Amino acid sequence: MTSQGPWTIAEMADDFDVTHRALRHYEHLGLLSPDRVGPGGNTRRYLRRDRTRLSLILRGRRLGFPLEEIGTIIDMYDEQPGEIGQLQYLLSQIGDRRGDLERRRADIDKSLEELADLEQRCRDDLATRSQP
Amino acid sequence: MTSQGPWTIAEMADDFDVTHRALRHYEHLGLLSPDRVGPGGNTRRYLRRDRTRLSLILRGRRLGFPLEEIGTIIDMYDEQPGEIGQLQYLLSQIGDRRGDLERRRADIDKSLEELADLEQRCRDDLATRSQP
DNA sequence: CTTGACGTTTACGTTAACGTAAAGCAAGAT
């Protein structure tokens, strides 16, 4: 194992390439909740679960999801089993999310196709231009 | 054919489910450029190419790209062949874009996998709960 | 003991992508 933690805010910022400000912001929105240590208990200490969550946050951000939505999504993952109703609700949420992601992937695939077309035209154009 | 246009701003807004404001905003950013008609030439008239561009804009937006970046992307599509240097630059841009899109798709696929896992756990949980 | 390095909170500033009036022109309907 590389390191089992805990980690300071600086180490987190370094490892994940985000700013301190961003980490505090995510915490402010309830996406992270590192515990506190030191005198006055005002120094953040990040544990493994915080790192797991941060990975999910950043991936969600890369995909363009709003942070609030990211919050509800990753909360699905470490939710207590709860009642049956809750489980079924969770399943429906999962369905929604999958729908969204699949639509996005379709968009991406279409974009990639079009890029391939464009690239082909460029290469053809270059060829015609080299041997006229 | 359904309709060959031209279209008014209201029809555009209707067909693509965006607001007038958004259409004007995209135009302000140079993403659209409908021509003008009427007395004073102040009434927008949208043609087919505007619709093509708008589709691309909206898809880019769904994927979370900033509008400005969307502009440079869709400008790649109807660029004049230009010099060889331009063509090579365009090809490199295409490479960049493809890289970005492929990273995104990887993120999406990972998310979908995790959702599948979560769903499986939910279903198992439901089963255990029904026949204890 | 004071200087840095690192942490904290509070709070105003910034950018993107529009929303939302406000105020006005033009043309068909009543």
Place this chain on the structure above:
DNA sequence: ATCTTGCTTTACGTTAACGTAAACGTCAAG
């Protein structure tokens, strides 16, 4: 002739996701 509908511009307001500055605590090192 006015009313409604649809279009226009101008301009201030809003939300998200932080940036950035101010002002302060704390601990190890010089």
